[in-house]
Amino acid sequence: MSGKFFEEFSQDFSKNLWGAPQPLLQVEGLSKFYGARRGCADVSFDLWPGEVMGIVGESGSGKTTLLNCLAGHLAPDTGRVLFDTRAHGMQDTVTMSEPERRMLGRTDWAFVHQHASDGLRMNVSAGGNVGERLMAVGARNYGDIRERATDWLGRVEISGDRIDDRPTAFSGGMRQRLQIARNLVTGPRLVFMDEPTGGLDVSVQARLLDLLRGLVREMGLSAIIVTHDLAVVRLLADRLMVMKDGQVVENGLTDQVLDDPQHGYTQLLVSSVLQV
Amino acid sequence: MTTQTAEAGQSAYNFAYLDEQTKRMIRRAILKGLAVPGYQVPFASREMPMPYGWGTGGVQVSAATLTPEDCFKVIDQGADDTTNAVSIRKFFERTAQVETTTRTGEATVIQTRHRIPEEPLREDQVLVYQVPIPEPLRFLEPSEVETRKMHALEEYGLMHVKLYEDIARHGAISTAYAYPVKVEGRYVMDPSPIPKFDNPKLEMAAIQLFGAGREQRIYALPPYTQVVSLDFEDHPFDPSKAEHPCDLCGAEDSYLDEVITDDAGSRMFVCSDTDYCLARRDAGHEGAQGARA
Ligand SMILES: Nc1ncnc2c1ncn2[C@@H]1O[C@H](COP(=O)(O)OP(=O)(O)OP(=O)(O)O)[C@@H](O)[C@H]1O
Ligand SMILES: [Mg+2]
Numbered sequence: 001m002s003g004k005f006f007e008e009f010s011q012d013f014s015k016n017l018w019g020a021p022q023p024l025l026q027v028e029g030l031s032k033f034y035g036a037r038r039g040c041a042d043v044s045f046d047l048w049p050g051e052v053m054g055i056v057g058e059s060g061s062g063k064t065t066l067l068n069c070l071a072g073h074l075a076p077d078t079g080r081v082l083f084d085t086r087a088h089g090m091q092d093t094v095t096m097s098e099p100e101r102r103m104l105g106r107t108d109w110a111f112v113h114q115h116a117s118d119g120l121r122m123n124v125s126a127g128g129n130v131g132e133r134l135m136a137v138g139a140r141n142y143g144d145i146r147e148r149a150t151d152w153l154g155r156v157e158i159s160g161d162r163i164d165d166r167p168t169a170f171s172g173g174m175r176q177r178l179q180i181a182r183n184l185v186t187g188p189r190l191v192f193m194d195e196p197t198g199g200l201d202v203s204v205q206a207r208l209l210d211l212l213r214g215l216v217r218e219m220g221l222s223a224i225i226v227t228h229d230l231a232v233v234r235l236l237a238d239r240l241m242v243m244k245d246g247q248v249v250e251n252g253l254t255d256q257v258l259d260d261p262q263h264g265y266t267q268l269l270v271s272s273v274l275q276v
Numbered sequence: 277m278t279t280q281t282a283e284a285g286q287s288a289y290n291f292a293y294l295d296e297q298t299k300r301m302i303r304r305a306i307l308k309g310l311a312v313p314g315y316q317v318p319f320a321s322r323e324m325p326m327p328y329g330w331g332t333g334g335v336q337v338s339a340a341t342l343t344p345e346d347c348f349k350v351i352d353q354g355a356d357d358t359t360n361a362v363s364i365r366k367f368f369e370r371t372a373q374v375e376t377t378t379r380t381g382e383a384t385v386i387q388t389r390h391r392i393p394e395e396p397l398r399e400d401q402v403l404v405y406q407v408p409i410p411e412p413l414r415f416l417e418p419s420e421v422e423t424r425k426m427h428a429l430e431e432y433g434l435m436h437v438k439l440y441e442d443i444a445r446h447g448a449i450s451t452a453y454a455y456p457v458k459v460e461g462r463y464v465m466d467p468s469p470i471p472k473f474d475n476p477k478l479e480m481a482a483i484q485l486f487g488a489g490r491e492q493r494i495y496a497l498p499p500y501t502q503v504v505s506l507d508f509e510d511h512p513f514d515p516s517k518a519e520h521p522c523d524l525c526g527a528e529d530s531y532l533d534e535v536i537t538d539d540a541g542s543r544m545f546v547c548s549d550t551d552y553c554l555a556r557r558d559a560g561h562e563g564a565q566g567a568r569a
Contacts, residue, residue, distance in 0.1 A: 099429045106433075121416065121437075125444055126438050135440065136433030142443055144506040164444050 003258070022084060024049045024190060024222050025070070029081030032065050039065035039245040045241060047250060049189070052216055052223045054237030054254065056269065057232065062246035063226040064194055070224065071111050071192045072101045083190070084106075106136050110183035114195040118177035119182070120167045126153060126178055127163040133186045135153060173204035177211065184215065191216075191223040197232055209235050231269070234258065242266045268273040279472070292339040292372040298322055302494070305483055308498030313537035314459030315427070316410050320490040330360055331389055331406030333487030335367070336388045337494060338404050341485065342368065347375045347526045349383035354391040354533070354548030361389075381552050390453075392474040394530045394552040397482035399499055405468045407488040410495065412456045412466040420455035432464050435506055443511055452516075465495060473515045473531045477542075478503040522547045526563040 016231035034038040040062035049055055055063050062203045068074040070081055072093055086108065089140055105111070113119035120129050125179045130149040131139070136223040139145050150160050156177035158170075165177050176196065183191065196212065197205040213236055216223055227237060232239055233254055241258045242265065250263040298320075305319040324332040342348065356378040363554065364387060365376050377383050380393040387404040397403060413423040416434050426434065433457050441450045455472035459465050467478055468486060480482070483567035484497040492549050497503065505513040515542040521528045530552060532545040544565050547553035557566065 102429060124416065125441060127444055128441050129568060132433055132437050135436040136431065140436070140509050142440065143510050145440065175304075255509065271361055 002224075007167040008013050021092070023082075024051075024084050025045055025224075026080075026081070026082040026090070026181040027070065027081045027260065030069055031132075032062075032074060032076045032181055038062070040069070041241070043248055045248070047222055047224065049084075049222055050220045051239060052221075052225065052237050053227045053239045053241060053244060054233035055147050055241050056228055056233055057243030057268075061243040063228075063243055064241070065191050065246070067194050067224065067226050071109060072105060073111075085221045106133050107186055108187075108189045108192040110188040112176075112179055112183055112191065112193040112196050114198045116167065116172070116179045121177060122167050122249065125164045125166055126158065128180045129167065129178060130185050133182065137186060138261050148185060149181075153178075155215070156181040157207075171204075172200055173208060176200065176208055180212070180215070183200070184219065187219070189222060189232065193223060196225065196229055197227070197229065205232075212236060226264070230258065242269065291344070292368065294336065294339045295322075296538050298336075299340040300337055303312060305494040306340065306496060309485070309494050310483070312463075312464030313406050313466040313497055313501045314495060316493040316495045318492055319436065319494050319535055321489045324489070326363065327344075328490040329408075331387070331487075331492070332362065332489030333491075334387050334389070334404050334406030334489075335364060335487075336489060337485050337487035338364075338368065338385060338471065339372075341402055341404065342372050342374055342385055344372070344374065346374075346384045347377050347382055348464075349377050349380065349386045351386065351388040351391055351393065351549075355550045357550070365523065367375070378551050379555070380549075389470075390469055391531070391548060392477045392480075394527075394549045395555075396477075397480050399481045401481050401482040403480075404422050404485045405484065405486045407466070407468040407486045407493070408490075409454075410466055410486065410488040410493040412454075412464050429462060430462070432458075436508070439506060439511075443508070449511055449513075451509065456506050457496065458506060460502050461504075464506070465503075471531055472505065472513075475503070475505045475513070476515055480557070518545065520545045521563060522553060522556075523546065523563040523565040525553045525561045525566065526554055527553070527561070531543050 021137050025047040028044050030043040031041045043066055045209065057063055063111055069076040076094060081093045085091045085270060088143060117138055127146060127149040134145050134148060150163060153160055158174055164241050167178055168226050170178060192251040197208055200208065209232060225232065227233060237254045240252065240254045241248050242263065243266045250266045258270055302319060303319045303383045304379055308317045309537050310314065321333065322336060324335055326332060334535060336393045350356060350361040350365045352358040355361065368374055369376055380395045384400060385402045385404065389406045411423055413426055413434055415438055417423050429437040439449050442451055453469045453471055454466050457465050457467055457478060459477060467475060478497065479500065479502065483499060487493045518532050520532060522530055524546050527547055530549060534543055535546055536543050
């Protein structure tokens with residue numbers, strides 16, 4: 001069976017699985033260069049509603065570059081990123097106006113950074129961090145904001161009596177969970193995550209992954225997770241994209257790619273994990 | 277504003293210290309500020325013969341605003357007789373030979389730090405504020421690029437995060453000075469460190485000009501501009517007036533300073549606006565300790 005077959009199969013499969021009429025995100029020919037250096041090149045894929053896609057690849061393969069282009073943090077040189085907006089259906093987020101893109105960034109999209117300090121306001125209390133997105137979209141009732149912040153802290157297993165503490169007083173795992181609460185409180189439809197478990201102890205990683213998996217299933221979130229940890233992918237991702245030197249070398253259902261890798265590089269990646 | 281230009285041959289002297297070209301540049305910034313109420317207009321702040329903390333932004337705006345016919349008043353925390361107020365008043369007496377006054381009603385241009393006069397201002401008056409930090413978002417967002425973008429795109433959620441933090445920590449919005457406002461439903465503005473008691477007065481008949489010297493920003497409120505203090509539905513804005521009349525003039529509507537009157541720690545509450553207090557006493561009003569003062 002060819003990789004091409006897998007690609008078609010997995011796309012058909014996800015269409016059937018989620019029963020959605022059209023993808024949530026359609027990426028076409030996306031490239032980003034840093035001067036002469038290739039960040040990522042000619043990346044195309046569809047993400048369906050409720051689907052979680054993992055992006056793996058060695059350091060420097062372009063994972064973060066791609067994610068930042070998708071989330072509107074970086075302007076790609078070529079390509080389109082079509083997102084199924086609530087108001088106007090499929091819109092190219094590359095060419096839409098900056099206010100529209102930033103509005104998506106604090107409503108329908110969420111971005112979980114590898115380093116929680118990049119995604120949190122470290123000088124603002126946990127409650128304020130969670131409440132910020134609510135206030136950004138017009139919430140003006142303190143009691144309501146606080147109630148929703150308390151609820152979300154609970155959902156990420158942070159005790160309610162820590163609501164007025166700053167993240168500087170939190171452990172690495174707690175910070176990461178706080179970052180997730182802060183992002184999910186407005187009910188986004190698409191979550192971008194860049195190495196969400198990177199830099200955490202193994203036991204802390206496991207707990208965070210469990211939590212993420214629960215939230216993703218429960219909220220029916222679509223997500224794109226960049227990682228170089230195949231265990232993360234195995235646990236969270238329905239589909240997997242393998243990158244090398246800025247290009248996608250393999251793309252398919254997670255289990256199929258991991259159990260029967262087609263591309264030589266993926267085979268290497270998988271076997272190196274199996275040896276561990 | 278001035279129509280007078282430097283007199284021929286007198287290159288060392290110019291009306292109100294600044295050269296005409298600089299004043300024109302500042303006036304352009306002021307006009308732009310008036311055209312876009314609450315928007316911070318960058319301007320090329322000049323070195324003034326006084327330290328930044330003394331209100332060089334306000335001084336430059338006053339210099340560009342004063343005409344020879346103007347009558348100038350300077351308020352520092354409500355008083356006309358602090359070192360800062362006296363120096364600025366003297367500066368313009370010497371460099372512009374304008375008439376000066378301590379009477380709010382007589383002044384046509386009033387430069388102020390920390391207060392708005394109690395006496396309502398008129399359409400023919402200009403109030404110039406000395407501003408230390410013009411950016412209301414600075415407290416939570418250190419990046420200038422980002423705060424500019426937030427203003428441009430009206431992304432003001434962060435302002436409420438600051439108020440949220442206040443309530444979470446103190447049970448109420450504890451911001452008492454420089455209380456943020458929204459201007460004409462568009463720009464969020466720092467009214468400079470006036471007490472929030474003065475916020476309701478920001479909607480007034482006079483032109484209000486704000487100058488920040490070190491930060492090189494000018495912003496403005498045209499007469500009768502809508503100015504709304506930010507708050508939450510369940511924690512509405514409260515200008516918080518002390519439950520106390522002035523001990524000298526008996527005023528019940530003014531902002532009061534607490535003054536310690538002797539070594540035994542006796543204290544009294546007096547109007548922070550000294551001109552207002554004096555005018556009331558001249559008119560025969562008397563507070564609880566009025567006779568003693
Ligand atoms: N700001 C930048 N300027 C120049 N080159 C960059 C920049 N950011 C990334 N690159 C280059 O682009 C390529 C892709 O980098 P990217 O950070 O996307 O990789 P990555 O897959 O996220 O790596 P890692 O696993 O180490 O995070 C690399 O060659 C990198 O050196
Ligand atoms: Mg990376």
